[in-house]
Amino acid sequence: MDQNHSDIAVPVSSGRPQRVIVVGAGIAGLTAAYYLNKLGLEVHVFDGAGRAGGLVQTRFEKERYLVEYGPSSHPAKHEHLEGLSRELSIDRFELTGRSRRQFIYSDGSLHQVPTTLLKLMSSRLITSVGKMRVLAEPFVRSHSKEGETVAQFLRRRVGEEFLDNVAAPFIANAWAGDPEVIELKASNSKLLELEEKYGSIAKGAFKEKDALSQQDVVSFRWGMGTLPARMQEVLGKAIHLKTAVKNVGFNERGNLVVTFQGHDEQMAADAVIVATNASAASPLIATVAPRAAQLASNITSAPLAVVHTAFNRRDIPMRVNGKGILVPRLQSARSLGVLFSGALFEHRSPDGEVLLTSYIGGSTDPDALNLDDEEMVNVVRRDLHITMGISDKPTYMSIKRIKEAIPQYAVGHTRRIFDIDQSLDQVPGVFLTGNYLGGIGVPDVIDHARRTAMKVRAWLRRTDKGIRGSGNMEEGDRETRRSETKAEQAFPDVPIF
Numbered sequence: 001m002d003q004n005h006s007d008i009a010v011p012v013s014s015g016r017p018q019r020v021i022v023v024g025a026g027i028a029g030l031t032a033a034y035y036l037n038k039l040g041l042e043v044h045v046f047d048g049a050g051r052a053g054g055l056v057q058t059r060f061e062k063e064r065y066l067v068e069y070g071p072s073s074h075p076a077k078h079e080h081l082e083g084l085s086r087e088l089s090i091d092r093f094e095l096t097g098r099s100r101r102q103f104i105y106s107d108g109s110l111h112q113v114p115t116t117l118l119k120l121m122s123s124r125l126i127t128s129v130g131k132m133r134v135l136a137e138p139f140v141r142s143h144s145k146e147g148e149t150v151a152q153f154l155r156r157r158v159g160e161e162f163l164d165n166v167a168a169p170f171i172a173n174a175w176a177g178d179p180e181v182i183e184l185k186a187s188n189s190k191l192l193e194l195e196e197k198y199g200s201i202a203k204g205a206f207k208e209k210d211a212l213s214q215q216d217v218v219s220f221r222w223g224m225g226t227l228p229a230r231m232q233e234v235l236g237k238a239i240h241l242k243t244a245v246k247n248v249g250f251n252e253r254g255n256l257v258v259t260f261q262g263h264d265e266q267m268a269a270d271a272v273i274v275a276t277n278a279s280a281a282s283p284l285i286a287t288v289a290p291r292a293a294q295l296a297s298n299i300t301s302a303p304l305a306v307v308h309t310a311f312n313r314r315d316i317p318m319r320v321n322g323k324g325i326l327v328p329r330l331q332s333a334r335s336l337g338v339l340f341s342g343a344l345f346e347h348r349s350p351d352g353e354v355l356l357t358s359y360i361g362g363s364t365d366p367d368a369l370n371l372d373d374e375e376m377v378n379v380v381r382r383d384l385h386i387t388m389g390i391s392d393k394p395t396y397m398s399i400k401r402i403k404e405a406i407p408q409y410a411v412g413h414t415r416r417i418f419d420i421d422q423s424l425d426q427v428p429g430v431f432l433t434g435n436y437l438g439g440i441g442v443p444d445v446i447d448h449a450r451r452t453a454m455k456v457r458a459w460l461r462r463t464d465k466g467i468r469g470s471g472n473m474e475e476g477d478r479e480t481r482r483s484e485t486k487a488e489q490a491f492p493d494v495p496i497f
């Protein structure tokens, strides 16, 4: 146990505590703690790891390479993330991804991802038959059934070719997952909404111009790790690292208490937020919420290996410009994709070199994580040769294996989360947040954690257990200002990515 924890371990008998314990110092836990701290509550965040940030992990290696072992960016426009960055004074250090261009490797060459229906029609990613099938989408009359997978939905609406050659690589990249398994409603409710509202995705995307188009991506000058690092700075001694929580329960007097792994101390609290991943949350809440614990234990996470390589620019026989390359499953390369990290953001590698980030594994290739370092590097180098023509040795290389990287929103996920919420509603003072609940992206995680902090505040108010400060959570938040497109598109093209 770290020294800080010994200082604050309070026997349950020491009077009425007015505090919130947050288990997990990933983005979810830190965000919830940040907002509660701002309200003037006594907050303690415990994390079993030796550093805060969880999956967000930026490293400056060999004093030359700024590498991301977790998220590398976030969408440029997001109300609460922007608000949070501004409050933490880090918004000024944001860098915008310099290009939205993305490529798909298919049949021996790179194809730019078509961003509109018109561009798809001139792309070689799908055949004429596949294109006709996409064009027929507005005439498809069927509707989504409960528990439909992403693959079933896309197959039904736009056909097999679009699914395999265009959509699936995105899903493999974003979710490290399998479209045959991931539930549409849980993972992309916008598509479902367009179908319900307009009877067609194409009609919907035409009516709502921004519905499916991708935003610019953004990161901070010193990487995504800036966000947890600043929150850690603000929270200061409220964060207790190397202190894993063993259990959340009630003592004989009905007080909410957490116990710690390997230690006898307990700590009492008015509310506890469990902000770990699903598999870690499950045993923690098993005694207070067995049903929720059981449901959480069914949410699995896909494994992922993140491999960074840097090359002399002159050794790369193509112009590295854009976000990166996605690789469909059926192609000869094993990697799920390559991010052009050094081209997308400045200052990631020395001048004259380009930093690349390859992703391997995911739910369709979990064995990839068992490759030893040499085998892993061989796979990456072979794939970079196939997709980008690189045959020279990298100037830098690093590997990180993440056993539980991305939660899989498998069929039944929406129902599972609903049932978890219902079950937790019966347990006074215990709350959950994290990336398996309201979306996997950093902005979604922030939204969920912020909502959870508000729920805690409301609950403490209801039970009259003491908000002592007068901080205003809304302070600094910005109204969503949707920029109105002044010029109507001359041609009725439809954005699809």
Ligand SMILES: Cc1cc2nc3c(=O)[nH]c(=O)nc-3n(C[C@H](O)[C@H](O)[C@H](O)COP(=O)(O)OP(=O)(O)OC[C@H]3O[C@@H](n4cnc5c(N)ncnc54)[C@H](O)[C@@H]3O)c2cc1C
Binding pocket: 023, 024, 025, 026, 027, 028, 029, 046, 047, 048, 049, 052, 053, 054, 055, 056, 069, 070, 071, 072, 073, 074, 243, 244, 245, 246, 275, 276, 277, 280, 284, 304, 306, 402, 405, 406, 433, 434, 435, 436, 439, 440, 441, 442, 443, 445
């Ligand atoms: C390789 C990769 C790339 C990604 N790329 C992007 C991207 O580009 N953009 C984007 O928006 N998102 C991306 N994501 C997703 C995003 O990073 C995550 O969804 C998000 O960071 C999850 O945050 P979290 O706080 O919910 O969970 P975590 O980060 O998993 O935090 C949970 C914390 O709980 C702690 N913990 C667990 N058990 C205990 C215990 N018993 N006691 C105390 N502490 C405990 C853990 O140590 C950990 O610190 C990526 C994820 C990965 C893995």
